[in-house]
Amino acid sequence: MGRVEGKVAFITGAARGQGRSHALRLAEEGADIIAVDICNQVGTVKYPMATSEDLQQTVKDVEALDRRIVAVEADVRDLSALKAAVDQGVAELGRLDIVCGNAGIAGFGPADELTDEEWGDMLDINLTGVWHTAKAAIPHLKAGGNGGSIILTSSTAGLMAIENLAHYVAAKHGVVGLMRALALELAPDMIRVNSVHPTSVNTDMIHNSATYKLFAPDLDSPTREQIGERFRTLNALPIDWVEARDISNAVLFLASDEARYITGVTLPVDAGSTTK
Ligand code: NDP
Numbered sequence: 001m002g003r004v005e006g007k008v009a010f011i012t013g014a015a016r017g018q019g020r021s022h023a024l025r026l027a028e029e030g031a032d033i034i035a036v037d038i039c040n041q042v043g044t045v046k047y048p049m050a051t052s053e054d055l056q057q058t059v060k061d062v063e064a065l066d067r068r069i070v071a072v073e074a075d076v077r078d079l080s081a082l083k084a085a086v087d088q089g090v091a092e093l094g095r096l097d098i099v100c101g102n103a104g105i106a107g108f109g110p111a112d113e114l115t116d117e118e119w120g121d122m123l124d125i126n127l128t129g130v131w132h133t134a135k136a137a138i139p140h141l142k143a144g145g146n147g148g149s150i151i152l153t154s155s156t157a158g159l160m161a162i163e164n165l166a167h168y169v170a171a172k173h174g175v176v177g178l179m180r181a182l183a184l185e186l187a188p189d190m191i192r193v194n195s196v197h198p199t200s201v202n203t204d205m206i207h208n209s210a211t212y213k214l215f216a217p218d219l220d221s222p223t224r225e226q227i228g229e230r231f232r233t234l235n236a237l238p239i240d241w242v243e244a245r246d247i248s249n250a251v252l253f254l255a256s257d258e259a260r261y262i263t264g265v266t267l268p269v270d271a272g273s274t275t276k
Helices: 017-028 052-063 079-093 116-144 166-189 209-215 224-232 244-255
Strands: 008-012 032-037 069-073 098-101 148-153 191-198 266-269
Touching (some): 008 017, 008 079, 008 116, 017 052, 017 244, 032 052, 032 079, 052 069, 069 079, 079 116, 098 116, 098 244, 116 148, 116 166, 116 191, 148 166, 148 244, 166 191, 209 224, 244 266
Parallel strands (some): 008 032, 008 098, 098 148, 191 266
């Protein structure tokens, strides 16, 4: 028996990175997957975003594990598209138990230099998009009558300030407030709500020239190794970054019955960075 055998998980941002990793880890442990991703570029994002081919790769990878997957291209900013995606997934897969509000973007700049558009996209995707994810899923979780587990992806930037990320920090702190309010509201239905707080994760979100410029403004074309040294200074454990699977293991734990009485917590997977 897998740790989430027979359950269905709805995951946003599932085309690549942590979202794909969550889909695979949960599928390995017996869950079927509803995968959503925008598969398109957001105007203010300065690194290449995922594609339809990326989402199709997630589909292939989940199917290779003999689990079912319903994949829909939808933007978390569009509540009706998101609702339609979850409704379709539940109609095909029969139930909903686990929700991963993972989709997100990154952007950088001093607070007084951020544009309205940069601020708007960040809050719309990284905070309102997470609320939309919960809103689209909650009726299905309640109707199922089996409780459930909602896991919202925040960041270490949801627990502490980081310079040049004011909009990201504000959105990720907002996710914590949303998580706590949802945890109280949904407790009577045995629906648990928690957040995870990764330190730097080895995904495309950090490995791009825009992020490299932020961490190494003094180097013209920094190598991965040089960037790793800069990222390492954030962590207490002497590592550059964690892998997506490290976050997926935390998500799996929170999704599983092993965490059946854990709700309303902020779980760092941060190599000690918030303790420094
Ligand atoms: P990726 O960029 O690899 O993955 C993010 C995914 O979210 C992409 O597939 C992206 O799709 C999707 N997405 C973005 N905007 C939307 C949208 N409007 N609607 C639907 N899907 C969307 O990065 P990660 O996997 O690393 O990031 C996952 C989460 O982890 C994010 O919330 C991020 O903020 C958080 N996080 C990341 C850290 C890191 O160091 N990588 C550290 C701490 C937290 P597309 O590319 O097509 O837009």
